[in-house]
Amino acid sequence: MNKLKLNQETIKSSREYANKIAKDIQSLIDIHSTVSVERTVLRLLGIDGVDKFEVPIVNRMVDDVKEHGDITKGVSVYMASALKQSQLSLDEFCNDYLNQQVPLVVDDLVSKEETKEILKPYYEQQLELIENNRKQRSHLINKYGEKKTELYVIVATGNIEEDVIQAKAAGRAGADIVAVIRSTGQSLLDYVPFGKTTEGFGGTYATQENFKIMRQALDEVGNEEKRYIKLVNYASGLCMPEIAAMGALERLDVLLNDSMYGIIFRDINMKRTFIDQYFSRLINAYSGIIINTGEDNYLTTSDAVLEAHTVTASQFINEAFAKEAHLPEELMGLGHAFEINPNVEDSFLLEIAHAQLARELFPNAPLKYMPPTKHINGNIFRAYQQNAMFNMVTTLTEQKIHLLGMMTEAIHTPFISDRYLAIKNAQMIQNSMKSLVGEIHYKEDGIIQKRAQLVLDNAEKLLQEISEDGMFNTLAKGVFAETKRTETGGKGLDGVFKKSDDYINVISDQLEAYFNEN
Amino acid sequence: MKIKPYGDTLNDGAVQVSFTLPMALSAKAIQTAKEVAKEMNLVDPSVVHSEVVGDNFSFFIVYGAVKAQIDVSKIKVVELKKTSKSKKEIEKLVEENFDRELVFVGASTGTDAHTVGIDAIMNMKGFDGHYGLERYAGIKAINLGSQVTNEDFVRIARDEKADVLLVSQTVTQKEVHLKNLIELVELLESEGLRKDVLLIAGGARITHELAKELGYDAGFGPGSYAEDVASFAVEELIKRKGE
Numbered sequence: 103m104n105k106l107k108l109n110q111e112t113i114k115s116s117r118e119y120a121n122k123i124a125k126d127i128q129s130l131i132d133i134h135s136t137v138s139v140e141r142t143v144l145r146l147l148g149i150d151g152v153d154k155f156e157v158p159i160v161n162r163m164v165d166d167v168k169e170h171g172d173i174t175k176g177v178s179v180y181m182a183s184a185l186k187q188s189q190l191s192l193d194e195f196c197n198d199y200l201n202q203q204v205p206l207v208v209d210d211l212v213s214k215e216e217t218k219e220i221l222k223p224y225y226e227q228q229l230e231l232i233e234n235n236r237k238q239r240s241h242l243i244n245k246y247g248e249k250k251t252e253l254y255v256i257v258a259t260g261n262i263e264e265d266v267i268q269a270k271a272a273g274r275a276g277a278d279i280v281a282v283i284r285s286t287g288q289s290l291l292d293y294v295p296f297g298k299t300t301e302g303f304g305g306t307y308a309t310q311e312n313f314k315i316m317r318q319a320l321d322e323v324g325n326e327e328k329r330y331i332k333l334v335n336y337a338s339g340l341c342m343p344e345i346a347a348m349g350a351l352e353r354l355d356v357l358l359n360d361s362m363y364g365i366i367f368r369d370i371n372m373k374r375t376f377i378d379q380y381f382s383r384l385i386n387a388y389s390g391i392i393i394n395t396g397e398d399n400y401l402t403t404s405d406a407v408l409e410a411h412t413v414t415a416s417q418f419i420n421e422a423f424a425k426e427a428h429l430p431e432e433l434m435g436l437g438h439a440f441e442i443n444p445n446v447e448d449s450f451l452l453e454i455a456h457a458q459l460a461r462e463l464f465p466n467a468p469l470k471y472m473p474p475t476k477h478i479n480g481n482i483f484r485a486y487q488q489n490a491m492f493n494m495v496t497t498l499t500e501q502k503i504h505l506l507g508m509m510t511e512a513i514h515t516p517f518i519s520d521r522y523l524a525i526k527n528a529q530m531i532q533n534s535m536k537s538l539v540g541e542i543h544y545k546e547d548g549i550i551q552k553r554a555q556l557v558l559d560n561a562e563k564l565l566q567e568i569s570e571d572g573m574f575n576t577l578a579k580g581v582f583a584e585t586k587r588t589e590t591g592g593k594g595l596d597g598v599f600k601k602s603d604d605y606i607n608v609i610s611d612q613l614e615a616y617f618n619e620n
Numbered sequence: 621m622k623i624k625p626y627g628d629t630l631n632d633g634a635v636q637v638s639f640t641l642p643m644a645l646s647a648k649a650i651q652t653a654k655e656v657a658k659e660m661n662l663v664d665p666s667v668v669h670s671e672v673v674g675d676n677f678s679f680f681i682v683y684g685a686v687k688a689q690i691d692v693s694k695i696k697v698v699e700l701k702k703t704s705k706s707k708k709e710i711e712k713l714v715e716e717n718f719d720r721e722l723v724f725v726g727a728s729t730g731t732d733a734h735t736v737g738i739d740a741i742m743n744m745k746g747f748d749g750h751y752g753l754e755r756y757a758g759i760k761a762i763n764l765g766s767q768v769t770n771e772d773f774v775r776i777a778r779d780e781k782a783d784v785l786l787v788s789q790t791v792t793q794k795e796v797h798l799k800n801l802i803e804l805v806e807l808l809e810s811e812g813l814r815k816d817v818l819l820i821a822g823g824a825r826i827t828h829e830l831a832k833e834l835g836y837d838a839g840f841g842p843g844s845y846a847e848d849v850a851s852f853a854v855e856e857l858i859k860r861k862g863e
Contacts, residue, residue: 271674287739290765369743369763476749519640522673585744585754593765 103462105544106455106554112562113463116418119565124422127573131380131426134373135607137292137597139381140164140177142343146385146609147181147224148192150310152296153200160344161293163199163206171207174602178609182217183208192224214606221608228351229388229612235353236390242330249278251496252332253528254470254505258283258515260302262312266319271518273323273331276525279356279503281334282316283515284308289339289368290593294348308335308345313352332356337382338363338396340370340594346382350389356435356503357386361423362416363396365577366585371592372577376423383427384613393429394503395420398439398472400583406441406476410456411560412582413438417460418565419573421467428617431466435503439472440492448549450491455553457499458544463558471496473507482509489524493531498539504528622689633685635662645670645678653680663687705851707751714758717858724753724853725777726786727764730800737823738763738788741846750845759850770804774811782817784853787836789823797825798834805835818853818860 141160152158167173167180188195188204198204212220255277257268262282269280285302288295298315299307306312317333324331332355337345342359349357361379364370386393397413397420404412417436424434438460442449460469473492478485489507496504506524508516516524544550568576580586627634637657643649650667657665662684669681705713714722726738739752742763746752753761762780764773777785787804789797801821808814821831822840831839838852 267674271677274674367744369765517640518677519638519673519679522671522679583744 103465105542106458106462106551107546108459108462108555108558112555112558116415116558116562116565117422119562119569120415120418120422121425122569123419123565123573124426126569127376127423128380128426130373131377133601134377134598135176135601135605136374136377136594136599137164137168137173138341138374138378139343139607140167140173141341142347142381142385143177143607143609144181145344145347146228147221148228149196150296151196151200156296158293158296159196159200166206172602174599174605175211176601176605176607178221178606179211179214179217179604180206180208182220183211185220186212186216214604217606218608218611225608225612232350232389235350236388239330239353239355239390242324246324246328246330248330251501251504251532252278253525254279254281254334254503255521255524256281256283256505256516258305260285260306261300262298262306262315263300265306266316268518268521269316270319270323272521272525273320273329274327275522276529277331277521278329279332279334280316280320281336281356282306282308282312284336289336289364290370292340292594292597294341294344308348310348310352313348313354317352317354334358334394339368340364340374340378340597342375342378343382343385346385346389346391349391350385354391356392356394357382358396359383359386359393360396360437361420362577362582363399365587365592366583367396367399369587369592371595371598372574372587372589373598374592374594377598379423380427381610383424383429384610384617386433387428387430388613388616390433392433392435392468392503393424394435394470395437397437398441398470399437401439401441402476404583406439406443407446407452409583410452410557411564413456414459414463414557414561415564415568416582417464418561419568421464428613431464432468434464434467435470436460436464436467437470437472440474440495441472441476443477444474444488444491445477450495451549452553453491453495454498455550456557457495457501458550459554459557461499461501462554468502470503470505471501472505473511475507475511478507478511480513482513485509485511486523486527489527490531493528494535496528497532497535498542500539621693622691624689625686627685631689633663633687634683635686636681636683637662638679638681640673640677640679642677644676645672649678650680653678653682657682657684660684661687704845704848707756707847707850710847710850710854711757711759713854713858714756717854717861718758721758721760722783722854722857723760723762723780724784724786725762725764725773725780725782726753726788727768727773728766728788729768729770729773729804730789730797738765738786741786741788741822741840741844741849746846750847752846753850756846756850770800770807773804774807774813777817778811778813783857784818784820786849787819787821789821789826797823801831801834801836818856820849820853822849 141164144160167177171180184206187208255272257265259265265282283305285305285307295307295309298311320331320333334356336358338358338360364375365372397416400412440453474488486509508520510520574589577587624631624633625635650670653667654665665682665684667680667682671679673679726742728738742761743752744754753759819836820838821836826839826841828839
């Protein structure tokens with residue numbers, strides 16, 4: 103695909119700069135771990151549940167090691183040693199642990215080899231569940247087929263039962279992907295709530311039980327409609343790898359999992375975020391979950407014309423980080439958005455240039471294309487037109503994950519009819535313009551080609567600067583979304599620690615071994 | 621003068637309505653939609669379109685005419701006194717009146733783990749299309765997040781030479797938020813800092829009146845945005861500078 107006649111050298115050097123940026127950070131990631139990474143290890147041994155104060159057991163355990171043991175060794179060795187000393191199975195141990203009958207932190211720590219040996223039956227069982235989910239997903243997708251562009255809608259009632267009703271209706275109306283928006287502020291909780299929830303603010307809590315309930319509902323509709331309906335949730339935040347693990351266990355298909363979103367938009371510490379994103383993506387790669395990145399958010403904050411190159415630069419960086427975590431291109435749902443003020447002359451052409459640029463730079467990635475939100479003003483009729491233009495660009499540039507715009511954006515969370523009308527809008531355009539993309543070439547050195555090359559050139563320049571300055575300095579300067587973040591600022595830094603020489607993480611060891619073999 | 625909605629003829633009262641009914645589409649559903657319109661006091665409603673939007677959900681577009689006539693001369697509205705300036709205006713004010721950045725330090729203090737309010741005001745992304753203070757040129761916004769003790773808050777305020785302190789209280793039990801807010805004022809006074817800062821409270825249960833009563837300079841309740849807070853703060857700081 104080369105409709106834009108992009109300079110291939112610029113693309114190549116952009117990728118090289120991005121790789122250097124990611125490698126620099128990766129060397130820091132490799133020698134650190136976080137409390138959420140350690141909690142994820144426990145989850146992937148099969149530990150789940152809460153104590154009588156609703157505190158997840160995995161939080162209790164990791165805090166316990168932090169307080170009474172040496173967390174820099176990792177939680178794996180403590181778990182293995184405690185199991186050996188107590189002579190209990192993991193289930194029995196967790197039960198007794200909650201009743202304060204057995205200690206997790208014991209004096210005699212087993213060796214790395216023994217840690218692995220003791221924990222192996224438990225993590226193998228969980229990883230097998232995940233592998234089965236991955237196989238089940240491919241089986242269903244092979245059986246029903248997959249569309250070139252998939253329609254993505256959001257439900258956000260706060261009540262998982264109500265969400266199920268809306269999600270099923272959307273599925274029947276033609277939605278291929280359904281996301282359950284999280285409750286406001288969940289990304290800043292340093293634990294994952296437990297169980298089925300029916301109250302949330304502006305969304306529904308991401309819990310493993312809620313994942314299960316929605317998965318079942320979508321499978322039900324998908325079965326009837328002969329389509330595989332994908333389920334999305336949000337991992338970005340302080341519990342990124344834990345949510346990735348829970349998503350893997352409940353067969354989620356897409357997770358919002360940006361390497362920088364938490365830093366920029368939630369003021370989560372950058373070290374914490376980079377370390378967490380790596381482990382969560384490692385799990386995503388194993389479970390076959392598509393990651394979605396949050397570049398679209400830059401444009402709701404910054405100007406979509408002036409800052410278009412920051413989106414491209416960030417996509418290259420997200421790609422480079424994803425490669426470090428063994429994610430194949432087919433799972434890299436890089437983000438971008440249709441956010442130019444529609445009153446700008448030729449804005450439609452600029453949107454085509456930006457969208458086609460992303461398409462050509464990342465030809466195998468299931469790109470996530472976000473609808474207009476910033477310049478939607480409450481006039482629902484105007485918004486319906488803006489969404490139609492957005493839908494046309496999607497079709498003309500063959501985006502994969504097509505997040506539908508709502509005419510009632512910024513008025514209320516979608517009514518059932520809003521979602522329905524949005525799906526019909528997109529379907530009409532997809533169908534009526536189905537083959538148009540094959541008929542179109544862009545004018546040599548025309549507005550679209552020139553714009554795309556300019557954005558790419560600026561992105562390359564920015565990537566070069568970042569690779570010279572280092573990522574931490576770049577974030578401190580406020581290059582992305584004009585937000586400044588410092589290395590020691592933000593939430594969650596107290597949960598980051600340097601691994602000691604005898605650190606062991608049985609899950610990442612196992613996954614790294616898997617990827618090196620495959 | 622009495623008026624009605626206008627379709628294509630003066631006083632025809634024409635309106636369009638759309639809604640969903642939680643029932644499968646059928647002749648009965650269409651009649652039900654019509655009855656809904658009649659109950660809304662629409663004259664001669666006609667269901668121009670109906671469509672299935674989900675299992676047991678039907679969508680309708682209805683036209684009709686309203687009977688109500690409104691005497692415009694009797695309409696009285698209190699024009700909201702617009703005190704808030706736009707982000708640009710605020711940035712300009714800062715630039716013209718100060719040769720340095722204004723420092724805003726904010727936090728959810730005490731046991732409150734909810735940062736929704738303070739994030740909406742301070743974080744870059746802001747809320748509902750209203751950018752937060754971090755985005756403002758000329759303002760250094762430091763959001764300390766949740767569960768910050770009053771002691772830490774005051775210490776950081778001093779270290780950062782804060783001009784404005786924003787305290788958010790979202791969730792309360794047994795009025796603990798009041799106790800917490802009062803404690804902060806007392807702490808600032810005992811440290812001799814109270815006069816050096818603008819002290820602003822915000823939250824679901826905060827009103828301007830309550831905040832003043834507790835010894836704060838201002839209070840912002842639900843529906844307040846960054847520009848409301850920033851307008852007040854910047855104008856007040858300019859006023860104080862002149863004094």
